[in-house]
Amino acid sequence: MKVGYVALIGRPNVGKSTLINRMLGEKVAIISDKPQTTRISILGIKTTDRGQIIFIDNPGIHKPLHKLNKRMMNFVYSALETADLICLLIDATLRYGHGDQFVIDSLRDIGTPKFCLINKVDLIRKDKILPMIDQYKDLLEFKEIIPISAMKGTNVDVLEDRIYENLPEAEKIYSDDDISTQSDRFLFSEIIREKILDQVREELPFVTAVYIDLIEDRGEDPEAPGKTKKYIKASIFVEKDNHRKIIIGRGGSLIKTVGIQARKELERLLDQKIYLDLQVRVKSKWRDSANVLDLIEQQ
Ligand code: GDP
Ligand code: MG
Numbered sequence: 001m002k003v004g005y006v007a008l009i010g011r012p013n014v015g016k017s018t019l020i021n022r023m024l025g026e027k028v029a030i031i032s033d034k035p036q037t038t039r040i041s042i043l044g045i046k047t048t049d050r051g052q053i054i055f056i057d058n059p060g061i062h063k064p065l066h067k068l069n070k071r072m073m074n075f076v077y078s079a080l081e082t083a084d085l086i087c088l089l090i091d092a093t094l095r096y097g098h099g100d101q102f103v104i105d106s107l108r109d110i111g112t113p114k115f116c117l118i119n120k121v122d123l124i125r126k127d128k129i130l131p132m133i134d135q136y137k138d139l140l141e142f143k144e145i146i147p148i149s150a151m152k153g154t155n156v157d158v159l160e161d162r163i164y165e166n167l168p169e170a171e172k173i174y175s176d177d178d179i180s181t182q183s184d185r186f187l188f189s190e191i192i193r194e195k196i197l198d199q200v201r202e203e204l205p206f207v208t209a210v211y212i213d214l215i216e217d218r219g220e221d222p223e224a225p226g227k228t229k230k231y232i233k234a235s236i237f238v239e240k241d242n243h244r245k246i247i248i249g250r251g252g253s254l255i256k257t258v259g260i261q262a263r264k265e266l267e268r269l270l271d272q273k274i275y276l277d278l279q280v281r282v283k284s285k286w287r288d289s290a291n292v293l294d295l296i297e298q299q
Pocket of ligand 2: 016018
């Protein structure tokens with residue numbers, strides 16, 4: 001058996017969640033076309049007859065500007081050092097920039113073997129791919145540079161082969177049915193966050209956090225004998241009162257849409273009737289407030 005940890009890193013929006021979902025075939029990581037959906041690492045576990053690949057989905061590496069980012073950075077670095085393999089994802093449609101340079105520099109001193117995955121190649125001309133591979137070859141010592149499309153599945157089988165080649169021989173760590181060690185709370189809060197991101201444009205999503213206050217089964221569903229109804233209460237934290245107004249929307253319309261969409265997805269996921277109670281709370285500077293961070297990290 002080949003068993004090991006694979007850290008996925010790259011800019012927000014590069015396609016990490018899409019790749020995890022593609023490889024695992026289930027919705028473990030939340031996908032959004034807006035940056036920075038996943039704040040906390042998610043483990044996705046792929047078990048096959050060849051072994052077990054344990055993916056660590058990291059928030060993008062950023063320069064540590066405030067406390068949240070510092071915590072994230074520490075998390076990212078410890079994950080990178082304990083991983084058996086690092087996969088750096090690159091967005092083929094974007095120009096190489098300062099952010100990329102920073103990530104490459106951060107990786108230089110980490111001894112873990114590294115792959116460079118050039119993602120979204122379905123969006124670029126084929127003749128652009130080889131020059132990109134050459135460019136990344138010179139930037140850092142990569143064991144493999146693989147052009148992929150996480151969305152279309154292109155080369156994902158090749159990637160899986162190469163990953164197995166680079167994992168150590170070991171016993172499986174998780175049982176065959178485990179696909180994720182993330183808690184229900186975290187998954188629920190990410191579903192709500194995803195619906196907020198869908199509804200709100202602007203910069204607001206960067207200062208939104210969702211905390212699940214309560215999950216409770218409340219009696220049998222009269223319309224579905226044998227199934228209970230579930231009550232989920234969640235707080236949406238924002239930094240300013242005008243952010244709260246934006247999330248609530250005119251006459252409560254935006255939060256209502258968020259609530260309906262999140263409820264529908266939760267009902268599909270859990271296959272039971274859900275009551276979803278959303279509260280929007282103003283907590284100024286929550287990003288620097290250790291209490292709120294602790295709450296969210298514990299989910
Ligand atoms: P993350 O922030 O790195 O986790 O990125 P996501 O997985 O959430 O993806 C961000 C956006 O890029 C989503 O709209 C995805 O559908 C899109 N995306 C991801 N991979 C691909 C790909 O291979 N091709 C195309 N065309 N879009 C992709
Ligand atoms: Mg993501």
